[in-house]
Structure formats: structure tokens, C-alpha cells
Amino acid sequence: xxxxLESGGGLVQTGGSLxxxxxxxKNVFRTYSMNWYRQAPGKERELVASILSGGRINYADSVxxxxxxxxxxxxxxxxLQMNSLKPDDTAVYYCNAGQIHGFWGQGTQVTxxx
Numbered sequence: 001x002x003x004x005l006e007s008g009g010g011l012v013q014t015g016g017s018l019x020x021x022x023x024x025x026k027n028v029f030r031t032y033s034m035n036w037y038r039q040a041p042g043k044e045r046e047l048v049a050s051i052l053s054g055g056r057i058n059y060a061d062s063v064x065x066x067x068x069x070x071x072x073x074x075x076x077x078x079x080l081q082m083n084s085l086k087p088d089d090t091a092v093y094y095c096n097a098g099q100i101h102g103f104w105g106q107g108t109q110v111t112x113x114x
Contacts, residue, residue: 014086022036046060
């Protein structure tokens with residue numbers, strides 16, 4: 001059974017940093033592209049960052065040069081390092097494997113105060 005368990009969310013001031021972690025079950029981690037999505041109140045869920053199967057990394061324009069996605073194969077963990085946070089980054093962040101029709105974590109709240 002697929003399991004994705006996020007941690008690391010919280011409250012931070014504008015300009016601060018947070019690192020999200022997602023512990024993934026082995027078969028899922030080794031099979032699927034890994035992604036971070038976010039959903040702000042009243043908005044659609046959006047793709048923030050991806051590590052594709054071949055290792056290519058993509059970012060949403062809104063987070064380029066501020067966020068970094070990475071993964072540790074030994075720890076079966078995907079990370080999202082978020083720097084220079086802005087109030088617009090406030091959202092529930094979801095770890096995902098395999099994109100929209102794949103597997104999802106429970107989400108972790110990130111709140112950036114102005």
C-alpha cells in the first residue's frame with residue numbers, strides 16, 4: 001500500500017525558510033516521479049516542483065530560484081527546501097507520486113506571515 005507522510009510545515013515570517021519532508025513507501029518511491037503540490041484557500045491545487053524519473057527537475061515559475069526539490073534514495077524521502085518565503089506561498093503542501101492520478105500524502109500547512 002502506498003504511503004506518503006509529509007512533515008515540516010509551520011508558521012514562518014516573510015523571508016524565512018522551511019524544509020518539507022516526505023517519507024515514501026519503497027515501491028512508490030522507486031517507480032514514480034515525485035512532486036510537491038500546494039493548494040491555497042479558494043484556489044486550485046497547483047504543481048510546485050517535480051523530480052521526474054530520469055532525474056529532470058521542474059519548478060513552477062512562482063517558486064523558481066526560491067524552492068529546491070531533492071530526494072534521498074537511501075532514506076526514501078523527498079524534500080522541498082523553501083527559501084525567501086512570501087505570504088503568497090501560504091497553502092497546504094502535498095507530497096505526490098505519479099501526479100494527479102497517483103498517490104497523495106495528507107498535506108502539511110505552511111503559513112507565511114507578512
